[in-house]
Amino acid sequence: MEKDKVPHVVILPLPLSGHVKPMLTLAELLCDAGFLITFVNSDYNHDRLERVMDIPAFYNRSPGFRFVSISDGLPLDEPRLGPIIFQLFFNTRTVSKPLFRELLISLRQSTKRSPPTCIIADGLMCFAIDVAEELGVPIITFPTHGSHGMWTIMHTSNLIEEGEVPFQEESDMDKPITSIPGMESLLRRRDLPGNCRLEVENPLMEFIISEASAMKRASTLILNTFEELEAPIIVQLGSFFDKVYTIGPLHALLKTRIKDSSQSVSSCGSLRKEDSSCMEWLNSQPLKSVIYVSFGSVIELSRDQLIEFWHGLVNSRKPFLWVVTQDLVEGNEELGQISEELEQWTKEKGYMVSWAPQEEVLAHPSVGGFLTHSGWNSTLESIFEGVPMICWPQVADQQVNGRCVSKLWRVGFDMKDTCDRFIIEKMVRDLMEDKREEIIRSTNEIARMARGSVKENGSSHCNLERLIEDLRLMSLTN
Numbered sequence: 223m224e225k226d227k228v229p230h231v232v233i234l235p236l237p238l239s240g241h242v243k244p245m246l247t248l249a250e251l252l253c254d255a256g257f258l259i260t261f262v263n264s265d266y267n268h269d270r271l272e273r274v275m276d277i278p279a280f281y282n283r284s285p286g287f288r289f290v291s292i293s294d295g296l297p298l299d300e301p302r303l304g305p306i307i308f309q310l311f312f313n314t315r316t317v318s319k320p321l322f323r324e325l326l327i328s329l330r331q332s333t334k335r336s337p338p339t340c341i342i343a344d345g346l347m348c349f350a351i352d353v354a355e356e357l358g359v360p361i362i363t364f365p366t367h368g369s370h371g372m373w374t375i376m377h378t379s380n381l382i383e384e385g386e387v388p389f390q391e392e393s394d395m396d397k398p399i400t401s402i403p404g405m406e407s408l409l410r411r412r413d414l415p416g417n418c419r420l421e422v423e424n425p426l427m428e429f430i431i432s433e434a435s436a437m438k439r440a441s442t443l444i445l446n447t448f449e450e451l452e453a454p455i456i457v458q459l460g461s462f463f464d465k466v467y468t469i470g471p472l473h474a475l476l477k478t479r480i481k482d483s484s485q486s487v488s489s490c491g492s493l494r495k496e497d498s499s500c501m502e503w504l505n506s507q508p509l510k511s512v513i514y515v516s517f518g519s520v521i522e523l524s525r526d527q528l529i530e531f532w533h534g535l536v537n538s539r540k541p542f543l544w545v546v547t548q549d550l551v552e553g554n555e556e557l558g559q560i561s562e563e564l565e566q567w568t569k570e571k572g573y574m575v576s577w578a579p580q581e582e583v584l585a586h587p588s589v590g591g592f593l594t595h596s597g598w599n600s601t602l603e604s605i606f607e608g609v610p611m612i613c614w615p616q617v618a619d620q621q622v623n624g625r626c627v628s629k630l631w632r633v634g635f636d637m638k639d640t641c642d643r644f645i646i647e648k649m650v651r652d653l654m655e656d657k658r659e660e661i662i663r664s665t666n667e668i669a670r671m672a673r674g675s676v677k678e679n680g681s682s683h684c685n686l687e688r689l690i691e692d693l694r695l696m697s698l699t700n
């Protein structure tokens with residue numbers, strides 16, 4: 223009888239779409255393995271999800287899956303981007319923690335579904351570890367960053383102890399960082415996560431340091447990466463956790479394991495309505511000719527930065543597909559007069575959308591490059607499709623990702639800390655033509671490894687099998 227006990231996994235993402243999407247993908251993979259899933263959204267994100275997907279139809283296809291939602295403490299009409307995100311982080315402890323505790327207690331008492339047998343929580347939602355310990359439910363941490371980003375964030379307090387942080391932005395930003403084991407010859411000051419540019423006393427620093435430390439109380443770690451990409455750092459992470467499961471790129475693993483992934487809920491995970499008209503436009507463009515431009519879901523540009531990018535793209539004379547979200551420009555500032563040349567060239571050679579089906583775009587044969595903010599999801603998606611990148615990182619792990627892309631994996635160029643039309647134009651030409659040879663071989667090679675990792679017998683495929691098995695065992699001993 224006990225052998226038939228169905229694992230019930232409660233999944234708690236940080237309530238930002240870049241974190242929700244990989245968590246949803248994992249949730250779907252576990253549901254496909256026959257598990258019961260309770261996915262904890264914020265009210266804000268759940269409302270957005272309902273606008274882009276038919277949830278009752280999804281429940282019919284996946285009866286073991288249920289969404290629940292709790293408040294993130296911010297007003298429902300306030301976009302979650304820019305500095306307000308810091309407030310969202312702080313609210314996790316004061317607002318989300320008691321709500322999550324209540325939720326878990328009610329799930330345990332419910333007679334409709336068996337009680338939770340494990341929690342999988344984002345690495346920045348460590349209050350869940352306190353709740354799990356108090357209520358005796360096993361917990362696994364899943365920071366949705368890559369291993370290098372994660373490892374760097376975990377060393378924030380060491381960087382302070384060693385005097386490498388803080389530093390002034392006017393100082394020598396190319397000074398090497400030497401106190402992160404395994405990354406001694408990789409990072410410079412400018413490659414450290416965005417928060418390292420803050421004063422040590424800044425509450426965000428305190429938040430990052432304490433989350434990174436609390437995360438280690440979970441004995442098991444899940445990462446959206448693949449062994450072949452980040453092996454040395456994954457080994458280092460193994461010294462802090464009893465078990466580490468690298469199961470990425472998750473979006474690709476889902477496609478390998480679930481036949482009709484077009485129906486999947488994680489394809490709606492970025493919580494915005496996609497404009498697929500760009501696919502038709504891409505069909506009309508020559509092979510590998512288009513540079514795709516997107517800065518993800520949380521960063522904002524000033525009007526001047528947007529104009530510099532626009533000039534740089536137009537002056538490169540390459541066709542471009544650009545995601546310009548409604549809230550991309552700080553405070554929704556008016557753009558004012560746009561020069562005729564920009565308008566004209568964009569009409570002839572460019573295409574703008576408010577949100578693209580990015581995974582499909584990157585897989586399209588006309589796309590030859592990606593100008594990105596180096597969010598981890600975008601980085602992995604581009605790596606998987608063998609599309610080389612220009613990195614323009616701004617916050618969090620993005621700076622580290624950009625450095626790995628350019629220096630370690632050699633799958634792109636790093637443009638961090640500049641935003642100038644001439645540099646942008648040159649970088650685009652380098653990526654698409656002049657210096658493409660320098661990176662295209664490694665880009666193809668790493669894409670080949672990424673594809674191998676999600677195939678049957680590939681590293682991530684096997685690691686997911688192990689995780690599923692371990693979650694099953696956990697449910698028996700619980």
Ligand code: UDX
Nearest residue numbers: 240241492518519520545577578580597598599600620
């Ligand atoms: C955030 C942080 O920026 C990032 O540093 C962290 O690693 C994860 O959380 P975000 O800014 O949204 O995420 O960037 P990213 O991680 O790249 O995720 C964006 C996701 O949205 C990708 O999966 C991408 O496919 C999707 N997307 C983006 C679209 O589907 N359409 C678009 O037009 C743009």
